Amino acid sequence: MSREQRGPNEKLGAVLALAGISNAGLARRVNDLGAQRGLTLRYDKTSVARWVSKGMVPQGAAPHLIAAAIGQKLGRPVPLQEIGLADADPAPEVGLAFPRDVGAAVRSATELYRLDLAGRRAGSGGIWQSLAGSFAVSAYATPASRWLITPADASVARAANTAEGADSGESSSAPLKVGHSDVQKLREAAEDARRWDSKYGGGDWRSSMVPECLRVEAAPLLLGSYSDEVGRALFGASAELTRLAGWMAFDTGQQEAAQRYYIQALRLARAAADVPLGGYVLASMSLQATYRGFGDEGVDLAQAALERNRGLATARTMSFFRLVEARAHARAGDAQAAGASLKAAEGWLERARDGDNDPSWLGFYSYDRFAADAAECYRDLKAPRQVRRFTEQALSRPTEEYVRSHGLRLVVSAVAELESGNLDAACEQGVRAVEVAGRISSARTTEYVKDLLHRLEPYGDEPRVVELRERARPLLMAPA
Template identity: 45%
Template sequence: MASTSRRTRPPNVDLARLIEASGASHKSLALRVNQLAKAAGLETDYSHTSVANWCRRGMTPKWPAPKVIAQALAERLGRPVSLAEIGMGDAETPDATMGLDFPRDPADAVRAATSFWSSVNRRDFLTGSGFAVSAFTTPVTRWLVTPADDTAHHTGGKQVGRADLDELREAADDARRWDSKYGGGNWKANSVTTCLQERAAPLLQGSFSDTVGRELFSVTSELSRLAGWTAFDVGQHEAAQRHFIQALRLARAGGDVQLGCYVLTTMAMQALMRGFASEAVDMAQGAFERAKGQAAPRVLAFTKLIEARAHARERDAKAASRALATSEDLLSQAEAGSGLEPAWIDFYHHARLSADAAEVFRDLKNPKAALAWNRQAAAMPPGVFTRSVGMRLAIVGTAHLQARDLDHGLELGNRSIDILARVQSSRAKDYVREFNAALGPWRREPAVREFVHRTRTELGIAA
């Protein structure tokens, strides 16, 4: 990566003043910028001379270095620092907003999605792990207003046929299986972004009828949602958010309201896990109301489940219980009927509801109810749903700790680590962190110290 661009300006007095206020020397700032860049997967070799050039000669380093400089100074100052504040407000590249668009026109939507896919694997793209819930505002609003485009036919290059659609569906099925077993960081799950770029993008620019086009947009939406899910699972929240937005737009292009409902529910889950429970409630409720009457009962049931989890994070026990009861009723309808359901929702059944209900009541600090729900959840085979089993053990173990049962809690915690040590998932590690936090009252116990040491050495979780 080049140290700076050749473009020069007057001295950057804003940056110089901020560095002085932070107390950093040019050498220490350059060192920290290099460290942060390396953590983001970039190779830089900035020195005190580089910093002097930024200040005295007004040189602007290549993106995303300005973002990293602002981050380094924010650490020093103990507050957020914007690009404008360091005199590099115009350094932000178009990459910064790529993937956040939700165009009204279907052709523009294809261009936005394919442009994003062509950039997402670049080493200098999306180097941070930021998440802005406000970025969901326009996509959610536009989908709620118009969840389906009028037509999906297109005249372009290669004629798209059934074999092409089958190939994409098989890729989606593979990614789902590998993600469930090994987490979002496995190579097979990550290959979905390559599939989007190399296989789906050319097909979207081909020729297809309205019928084939709707199926093409739907399966591509499903792939984009999976790409977002795997990124979310390994903590790449910024990339995940953009994949989800593109998935929602492609579902609309395919006229697939129930898939759009599912994507929006997944977006609500991301918002929930990033600390925006109230916004997650709104998104889940919006997805349910917009798709009601058009989506299969099992799809709507999952939406209510995520709403229940969001209410629980807000400590609203009554609202969480209502949403959970609605989800259970809808599941009963789904299992009593014989209607066609999309394959991507087949994971959601009463055992999964019971497992998630245990998490709902764990969040509500009601261990008795959490453990009662867990007893209703069927055992899941670790070889099939490795990550889910490991997370569930951590959740139930935390409930035992809330009930002041240290021995049983530690037993489940250790079993969780046995499983999750084989999984590449930062989301799964978050559940172990929550378990560790619940161990607070017993920190001096030898068995607890041994467990915390194990989480540090085997999962890389700081004490």
């Protein structure tokens, strides 16, 4: 359904011309984006002509999908105002702001928490509301630069009032007085979520409770009253949980939601004055950008994490940041820079000691993780011997705690065997990877398996390849 504006939508027509998208092309892009989100749309060139020439405003998710489709072509976010659809259903910009003011930062984060990962406002039975804007790596530019300029707020003490709580949508009659015990509960929730995510993937139902924890537990605390000391700790714990929500969304293929969570996590880390945690969020942004094919931007984000942490972060933390930088250089095709970053990462790791005051969120990182990522770097650089060497080291550690990582490493190993001409070994590792992938809920792991099967297509009639494809069929047919 649509409703009519007054006269033609000249803004939409102008932006379509700027992007070089035809009416039929826009309709096709909008339908495809809708299908990715479980929506069945049947727009055609006539529909688009009505939007432009008669000013018709499509209902539901369509305006946000139009903005996302045009944004993909232009390579930047496109707000509804720019295409003359500002009076459509609200909310596509939620979570993309990186406010300078702490109070505004609280409002920005808690507004995002009130939207679940599917983009539907919590507690609402209404139409699908948008986190539908396409992932745009350019949305990270302002958060990264503002964090680099000012990595900590001067003060975060807060005296809330009842009216403020009512405006936020919370039902409490009086604002909470937040103490260290409240913060500790959030930290424990983050630790539990990290463990479940590593073992079962971002789509496991236990992991999916993180957004609910942010909405029900973290938001009322952030909107409460607290001293500067308690507030710093609260912002830090909330930043950890928010980054986790982003990581889980990333792992399940919800890139738009992940991007919004990451931006808010970085802003909360700044309020916490926790520079290493801010670096960790930037490293997560870098990995997402790299995974999406934006290697150069991934390098920038990783280097932003490194720059502010010189002399502050532990050796193990610096090693991880250099490793993330290497991943981005490798995706960008710069073998020399990737090799230098890997060498630096290994050097920092050799300096790390058990007695170092490493942050709790870095508990996953040891030499086997370094080896696993080094293998992926050399996979991107098409150096199968190096891939095999590092993969063997990565697979040497027991995997009960890090099941998803084990599955990813098996796929990388299979690719290395295939590129070395060892088809049987590649299929053997592939079968093991499919077995692991079937035990977890991770769209990222499934994508790795799909990539392996694609690489095996030239050998499609080989019995081992046929067997692997059949074993993978239930995984590939499972709903996302």
